[in-house]
Amino acid sequence: xxxxxxxxxxxxxxxxxxxxxxxxxxxxxxxxxxxxxxxxxxxxxxxxxxxxxxxxxxxxxxxxxxxxxxxxxxxxxxxxxxxxxxxxxxxxxxxxxxxxxxxxxx
Amino acid sequence: xxxxxxxxxxxxxxxxxxxxxxxxxxxxxxxxxxxxxxxxxxxxxxxxxxxxxxxxxxxxxxxxxxxxxxxxxxxxxxxxxxxxxxxxxxxxxxxxxxxxxxxxxxxxxxxxxxxxxxxx
Numbered sequence: 001x002x003x004x005x006x007x008x009x010x011x012x013x014x015x016x017x018x019x020x021x022x023x024x025x026x027x028x029x030x031x032x033x034x035x036x037x038x039x040x041x042x043x044x045x046x047x048x049x050x051x052x053x054x055x056x057x058x059x060x061x062x063x064x065x066x067x068x069x070x071x072x073x074x075x076x077x078x079x080x081x082x083x084x085x086x087x088x089x090x091x092x093x094x095x096x097x098x099x100x101x102x103x104x105x106x
Numbered sequence: 107x108x109x110x111x112x113x114x115x116x117x118x119x120x121x122x123x124x125x126x127x128x129x130x131x132x133x134x135x136x137x138x139x140x141x142x143x144x145x146x147x148x149x150x151x152x153x154x155x156x157x158x159x160x161x162x163x164x165x166x167x168x169x170x171x172x173x174x175x176x177x178x179x180x181x182x183x184x185x186x187x188x189x190x191x192x193x194x195x196x197x198x199x200x201x202x203x204x205x206x207x208x209x210x211x212x213x214x215x216x217x218x219x220x221x222x223x224x225x226x
Contacts, residue, residue, distance in 0.1 A: 035212055037151075044216035045143075045151065045203055055216070067153040088151055096141075096211035 002027050004089055004099035011104050018083075019076040021102045023089035028069045036065055036074045039101075040085045048087075049074060056063035108132040108215040110202050111222055116219030118192055126187040126220055128202030136160075136180035139205030142187050144198040154200070157185065158209035192224045 003026040013019055023034065032052040037045040047056040049065035052072055062077045076083055084106055089099040114126040128140070142154040153167045155176040164176055175188040185202055200220050203213035 033212070037213070039151075044218055045213070046216070047212070047214055050212050090151075090153075090211075090213075092211040092213075096153045096156070098153065101150045 001095060002029070002091055002097065004091055004097060006087075006089055006099035006102045008102060009100075011102060013079055013104065013105065015079050015081055017079050019074075019079055019083075019104055021074040021076075021087055021104070023067075023072045023074070023099050025070045025072075027092060029072075029091050033091060033093035034065075034067070034072050035090045035092055036063075037088045037090060038083075038085050038090065045088065050092075056087070079104075081106075082092055107159060108204060110204065110215060110217030112200065112202055112217045112220035115200065115222045117223045117225065119226055120192060120194055120224055122192050122212055122224070123188070123190045124222060125190065126189070126200055126222070127204075128185045128187075128205070128217055130183045130185070130202075133204065135183040137207055139207070139209045139211075140176075140185040141203045141205050141211055142185075143201045143203055143213070143216075144196075145201070145219075146195070146198045149198075151212065152198075155187065156205065156209070157225060159207070163209050189222070193223050194223075196222065197224045198222060 005024045007022045034052045036049040039045040053065045086101045109131045111129045141156040157176045178185040202217045204215045
């Protein structure tokens with residue numbers, strides 16, 4: 001069974017800085033079926049990235065995804081105040097599951 | 107605009123049952139896979155179950171198989187989650203989410219969630 005490990009658990013940055021979030025899988029992710037979601041307090045998650053690197057509709061281009069196999073990352077360039085949230089990676093191939101999340105805080 | 111509205115949450119005693127509903131609009135419901143995801147208070151996301159567009163393929167988290175049953179009514183644009191033998195650890199916000207055409211677990215749109223509290 002695949003396990004997704006996100007790091008760091010919490011990332012403290014300031015507006016304008018660049019954030020890099022990591023998601024590591026214990027086995028290779030099928031067909032790069034790796035997505036990233038953003039969740040703000042009291043809200044439902046929102047799809048940001050799918051297929052490891054494709055942005056979902058309406059997602060600003062400061063969000064980018066990369067990686068393949070077992071190592072993936074989400075980069076947010078030029079952080080805006082509304083970007084501070086919790087981010088989850090998800091493997092959506094066989095046996096879907098989520099990582100434990102990274103909290104991006106000011 | 108895609109809209110997903112969950113209902114049926116509430117307080118239930120351990121061992122009890124609850125049925126969640128999710129009403130969908132803004133897309134051709136019968137063509138899309140639907141998924142339930144839950145989130146315990148202060149915790150991360152946990153995939154629960156997925157049902158294909160025609161209900162011919164169902165999948166469940168191993169830990170929930172046998173207690174939870176997913177179903178859908180394409181005529182009324184709704185998906186359901188029947189939860190039996192509920193445990194305290196099932197306390198969570200339950201989200202329904204729209205997947206891709208046919209079957210799959212990439213979640214394009216989410217409802218606002220329904221809170222289920224299991225407590226004596």
